[in-house]
Amino acid sequence: MNGVVAALYAFFVEKLPYITIAVFFVGVAVRLRRWLSAPRDPEGPPFNILTALKYVILDLVLFRKTFKSDRWTWVVLVLFHVGVGGILFGHMRGFHLWTAEMFAPLGDWVAEFLVHTLPVYMGWMFLATQVVLLFRRGSLENRQLVSLPNDYVALVLLLVTSVLGQGMRVFPPEAVPPEVYSVVFIPGLIVLHLEKVPSHHWFFLHVLFTQLLVMYIPFSKLVHVVSGVVTSALYGSRRREYGV
Amino acid sequence: MGSEVDGSRAREALGRFTRRQVLELDTCAHCALCSESCPAYAESGDPNHAPGVRSSRAVRLFNKHFDLRARLFGPRRISEAEVSELADSAFHCTLCGRCMEVCPFGLQTHELWSRVREVVGELGGTPPTVGMLGGMLEESQNPYGLEPDMRLDWADYTDLDEVPEREEAEVAYFVGCTTAFKGVNHEVAFSVASILNRLGEDWTLLGEDEWCCGSPHLLSGDEEGARVFAEHNVAALESRGVRRVITGCAGCFRVFKWEYPRLLGRVPDFEVVHAVEYLREKLASGELDVEPAGERVSYHDPCELSRLGGVVDAPREALGYLAGDFVELPEHGVDVRCCGGGGLLQATDNEMRLAIARVRLEQALELGVEVLTSACPACKLAFVDGVRAFDMDIEVLDLMELAARQLGLL
Numbered sequence: 001m002n003g004v005v006a007a008l009y010a011f012f013v014e015k016l017p018y019i020t021i022a023v024f025f026v027g028v029a030v031r032l033r034r035w036l037s038a039p040r041d042p043e044g045p046p047f048n049i050l051t052a053l054k055y056v057i058l059d060l061v062l063f064r065k066t067f068k069s070d071r072w073t074w075v076v077l078v079l080f081h082v083g084v085g086g087i088l089f090g091h092m093r094g095f096h097l098w099t100a101e102m103f104a105p106l107g108d109w110v111a112e113f114l115v116h117t118l119p120v121y122m123g124w125m126f127l128a129t130q131v132v133l134l135f136r137r138g139s140l141e142n143r144q145l146v147s148l149p150n151d152y153v154a155l156v157l158l159l160v161t162s163v164l165g166q167g168m169r170v171f172p173p174e175a176v177p178p179e180v181y182s183v184v185f186i187p188g189l190i191v192l193h194l195e196k197v198p199s200h201h202w203f204f205l206h207v208l209f210t211q212l213l214v215m216y217i218p219f220s221k222l223v224h225v226v227s228g229v230v231t232s233a234l235y236g237s238r239r240r241e242y243g244v
Numbered sequence: 245m246g247s248e249v250d251g252s253r254a255r256e257a258l259g260r261f262t263r264r265q266v267l268e269l270d271t272c273a274h275c276a277l278c279s280e281s282c283p284a285y286a287e288s289g290d291p292n293h294a295p296g297v298r299s300s301r302a303v304r305l306f307n308k309h310f311d312l313r314a315r316l317f318g319p320r321r322i323s324e325a326e327v328s329e330l331a332d333s334a335f336h337c338t339l340c341g342r343c344m345e346v347c348p349f350g351l352q353t354h355e356l357w358s359r360v361r362e363v364v365g366e367l368g369g370t371p372p373t374v375g376m377l378g379g380m381l382e383e384s385q386n387p388y389g390l391e392p393d394m395r396l397d398w399a400d401y402t403d404l405d406e407v408p409e410r411e412e413a414e415v416a417y418f419v420g421c422t423t424a425f426k427g428v429n430h431e432v433a434f435s436v437a438s439i440l441n442r443l444g445e446d447w448t449l450l451g452e453d454e455w456c457c458g459s460p461h462l463l464s465g466d467e468e469g470a471r472v473f474a475e476h477n478v479a480a481l482e483s484r485g486v487r488r489v490i491t492g493c494a495g496c497f498r499v500f501k502w503e504y505p506r507l508l509g510r511v512p513d514f515e516v517v518h519a520v521e522y523l524r525e526k527l528a529s530g531e532l533d534v535e536p537a538g539e540r541v542s543y544h545d546p547c548e549l550s551r552l553g554g555v556v557d558a559p560r561e562a563l564g565y566l567a568g569d570f571v572e573l574p575e576h577g578v579d580v581r582c583c584g585g586g587g588l589l590q591a592t593d594n595e596m597r598l599a600i601a602r603v604r605l606e607q608a609l610e611l612g613v614e615v616l617t618s619a620c621p622a623c624k625l626a627f628v629d630g631v632r633a634f635d636m637d638i639e640v641l642d643l644m645e646l647a648a649r650q651l652g653l654l
Contacts, residue, residue: 037310042506140279144296144297146301227271230267235344242552
């Protein structure tokens with residue numbers, strides 16, 4: 001690895017995380033300001049937490065409405081979101097939020113499958129569903145939808161990040177150290193613990209694109225992860241008020 | 245380069261999107277899951293009429309004044325062509341709210357599209373045929389531009405014996421403009437009035453004091469106009485000591501029940517019920533005794549009564565007494581497919597309205613329906629126009645007309 005690349009890779013790990021966090025929170029502030037500076041709505045139907053939960057679970061977790069209107073898209077959406085959840089959960093192990101030993105009571109084979117085999121398949125599935133969703137968007141473009149640039153930017157960023165992440169599993173690691181290998185992003189706060197030293201290029205580019213994605217989230221359509229919960233809960237309250 | 249919209253005017257107009265609506269515009273993933281369910285898009289196949297495209301166009305204009313780039317470097321220009329494009333999208337919509345029903349995020353599109361119409365109106369994009377409504381409403385207090393003293397002509401045409409116009413009454417029958425002024429609906433008014441007379445209700449009409457409910461204002465994006473009309477109607481009803489307002493119009497019902505409290509900032513001092521709810525009540529209590537009709541009957545849910553009004557079971561329960569052979573249409577209840585009669589579509593694209601009505605009529609004919617009922621004068625009008633335009637063999641009746649017929653009143 002030449003000096004420039006090494007310096008760049010060091011920057012991705014040692015400095016960029018601070019910029020990422022700053023941009024992310026500035027983005028959140030900008031987004032909140034955009035919403036809060038709009039005029040208040042007239043008083044709506046009374047908010048009911050149980051109704052809100054019901055609609056969030058049915059419509060956002062189970063995608064009830066998509067199931068009714070388009071079964072194939074429902075299958076892809078469910079697999080895509082399961083992939084998101086699985087991958088986020090998997091990454092938490094690297095940050096010591098859970099350990100492989102937790103699955104030991106299930107037996108060696110199950111633990112091995114859950115910790116090492118399943119994530120590989122989930123990665124492929126996640127990639128495949130992204131390609132399908134990207135293809136779907138492209139095929140409906142100017143027929144049933146008109147995308148904004150950020151619809152594509154978010155999808156492409158996610159896809160590149162995922163390809164790089166999956167590449168780390170596919171390409172052979174640099175080394176298997178005797179002890180856990182730690183990557184310190186922010187000392188004492190964000191430290192990644194790895195069993196293997198991954199292929200450097202794939203790893204550092206994955207780190208870069210992950211951070212670009214995190215920075216982009218508040219400015220992108222991915223805010224629907226949060227705002228969708230609010231709109232779904234408000235829709236539920238309205239339905240409850242109408243008694244339907 | 246085409247003409248541009250004045251910047252400060254654009255900022256003021258786009259600034260009308262409320263917090264929830266900006267959140268909704270930002271949440272819309274432009275996934276197009278709503279397209280196939282939209283009756284307007286289904287008929288035209290024009291991407292500009294798809295709800296998700298409307299959302300894209302609206303947020304694109306909004307961003308020109310309110311995104312980070314606009315805040316840092318100043319707003320970007322909006323061309324008249326962009327406004328026309330959005331106007332074409334906004335007014336090729338029946339405001340039936342079906343896109344809300346299929347939207348994974350539950351975006352409340354009925355209100356969002358009304359707001360888009362308001363914004364488009366302020367940017368000078370309202371179609372002339374819709375723009376004329378404002379003048380007619382102001383002059384005649386109805387969207388048809390007819391003299392207010394013609395409001396009770398239906399009673400003359402139908403030979404209704406008792407036409408009460410009282411200073412005080414327990415119940416008021418709010419007829420609604422499309423029932424009062426459209427000949428095809430006069431017997432709907434006659435039916436409601438006859439049933440009230442049969443039951444010996446202490447009831448009244450408002451006569452010339454009845455103004456449009458304000459629905460056309462809201463559909464064209466004029467919330468302030470709707471507020472003025474709401475204030476008038478509520479004052480007219482409250483001054484008569486009315487405790488219960490009955491209307492046979494789904495649009496009037498929705499506006500009275502769900503929009504008036506919002507427009508006025510208070511709940512009016514009377515209960516609002518749709519005529520079919522009243523009918524169900526009287527049939528269930530045994531105060532009305534009917535012979536069920538022998539024909540195969542079906543019921544089309546008016547969007548403003550079911551999905552946007554919350555009345556789904558009452559008409560079916562009433563039909564349990566009125567129809568011996570009732571069949572349910574596909575796409576019913578809160579998931580109803582619009583008849584084409586809503587959203588002022590008649591004023592902007594009558595061909596599309598008729599094409600949408602045709603789909604619904606064909607659904608009924610496929611089930612062997614002989615009498616297609618509904619509970620909205622705009623639905624009846626759309627279906628009657630559709631039957632005439634496409635020479636179809638099906639009788640279209642309001643549910644109240646079917647009830648009056650089975651009671652021997654019509």
